[in-house]
Amino acid sequence: xxxxxxxxxxxxxxxxxxxxxxxxxxxxxxxxxxxxxxxxxxxxxxxxxxxxxxxxxxxxxxxxxxxxxxxxxxxxxxxxxxxxxxxxxxxxxxxxxxxxxxxxxxxxxxxxxxxxxxxxxxxxxxxxxxxxxxxxxxxxxxxxxxxxxxxxxxxxxxxxxxxxxxxxxxxxxxxxxxxxxxxxxxxxxxxxxxxxxxxxxxxxxxxxxxxxxxxxxxxxxxxxxxxxxxxxxxxxxxxxxxxxxxxxxxxxxxxxxxxxxxxxxxxxxxxxxxxxxxxxxxxxxxxxxxxxxxxxxxxxxxxxxxxxxxxxxxxxxxxxxxxxxxxxxxxxxxxxxxxxxxxxxxxxxxxxxxxxxxxxxxxxxxxx
Numbered sequence: 110x111x112x113x114x115x116x117x118x119x120x121x122x123x124x125x126x127x128x129x130x131x132x133x134x135x136x137x138x139x140x141x142x143x144x145x146x147x148x149x150x151x152x153x154x155x156x157x158x159x160x161x162x163x164x165x166x167x168x169x170x171x172x173x174x175x176x177x178x179x180x181x182x183x184x185x186x187x188x189x190x191x192x193x194x195x196x197x198x199x200x201x202x203x204x205x206x207x208x209x210x211x212x213x214x215x216x217x218x219x220x221x222x223x224x225x226x227x228x229x230x231x232x233x234x235x236x237x238x239x240x241x242x243x244x245x246x247x248x249x250x251x252x253x254x255x256x257x258x259x260x261x262x263x264x265x266x267x268x269x270x271x272x273x274x275x276x277x278x279x280x281x282x283x284x285x286x287x288x289x290x291x292x293x294x295x296x297x298x299x300x301x302x303x304x305x306x307x308x309x310x311x312x313x314x315x316x317x318x319x320x321x322x323x324x325x326x327x328x329x330x331x332x333x334x335x336x337x338x339x340x341x342x343x344x345x346x347x348x349x350x351x352x353x354x355x356x357x358x359x360x361x362x363x364x365x366x367x368x369x370x371x372x373x374x375x376x377x378x379x380x381x382x383x384x385x386x387x388x389x390x391x392x393x394x395x396x397x398x399x400x401x402x403x404x405x406x407x408x409x410x411x412x413x414x415x416x417x418x419x420x421x422x423x424x425x426x427x428x429x430x431x432x433x434x435x436x437x438x439x440x441x442x443x444x445x446x447x448x449x450x451x452x453x454x455x456x457x458x459x460x461x462x463x464x465x466x467x468x469x470x471x472x473x474x475x476x477x
Contacts, residue, residue: 113365114276114313120287122306124372132379133299139386140337146393147343156191158396162342162389163187167212170326170347173354178205187213194420207234208323215327216342219334222293225285228316231327235320246318251285254278259315261362272358273365275315284314292328304332305378309364309371326350333382344389349381352388357381399423402458402473409456414439415449419458422473429462429470 113119147155164184171178185198186209201209211231221227233249240246247253259275276284292307311325326347334342350357356377364374402423411419418435435446450471453459459471 110366112274112313113367113369114284116369118369120284120291120310121369122310123370124302124306124375125370128372129302129375129379132376132383133301136301136379136383136386137299139383143343143386143389143393144337144339150396154396154399156193157399158343158393160184160187160191160193161392161396162345163209163212163216165345165348165392166326166330166342167208167347169345169351170212170323171208173326173347173351173357174320174322176323178208183209203237204235207237210234211323211327212330215331216334219331223289223328223331225289228324231324232317232320235323241319248318251281251316252278252318256318272362273313275313281314281316285316288314300332300336301379301382302375304329304336305375306371307332308378309361309374312361313365344386344392346382346385349385349388353381353384395423406456406458409458411453411456411458412449414441414445415453418449419453419473429472430459431470 147158150158164180164187167183167187168178168180179199179202182199182201182205185195186201186206188195188198190209190213211234214227214231229249236246236248239248252259254277258277260271261273261275262269262271264270288307288310291310296303298306308325308329311328312321315321317324329346330342333346337343360374360377364371367373399420402419406419417439418430421438422430430450432443432446432450435441435450436443439446439449441449450459454461454471457474460474462470462472464470
């Protein structure tokens, strides 16, 4: 079987623009409406929406590769960089700080050139200890041939199925020069389509020992930020890819085992992006609910512990709320947690759920 990178004419990828025109127009329309809603928000609410979207993007992009980050640590790192409150959130690990740095650099500096040095810096940030799990890897450099061919494999030991074999390591210097030259060149191509092209192209080359999927999505995010004409992100492509993981892998495998016409892959990419923007409407609703909550609270004297819990509940965390969960998150005793909860019940900010006894829990009255 010949993989796409082995075909004569590689990497001259093609697509049928007419077949994609309706899909692209629909995505652009939905994107414009969503960004318009975000622009109508005040500065603080836009910042909150960006923190939520970037937290989802960072956590889910790693989850796709089997790397599980603490969402609270990710939110802490991003919120601090946006100048938002981080009280009650944990101190981020070196790994989390590195991943967040990559995502923010890709989106905030989306118009800067993509270079080998920039990619090496991103790769080093993803693996600050020089290890992937317990395995030492080459960091901040193209993969070498010492570990053998780079393969995508599934199945039990002895019954493995090879889905894809990447180009030989000896070809990477030339291959990446061509990739970066094309990426940085001016093209009469919609940035959204270009994002789909570079995503497939980069994961096909698989230039690093690990982290290729996360870097491919960061590179695509650069172009999506250019398409948004804004350095902030209000939707998460990675969250949608994670939700459609099987379809994502099938679409990749089909494209990498097919011809140089990648219309099918780009159609899937556009559809996934459209669904990601639809998904983000729920995030916008959560941000607006949070604003309505604080408006309802008004001048009620809530303490710092209560403010922390209410913020997290409005953002979708810690629901339903229990006494033990309140004490754990607010770092207080159970008695203090119960007093705080009772005060919020009296103010009508929290309501008690029907179940009682050990199952006693609470929800935000504003979200009913």
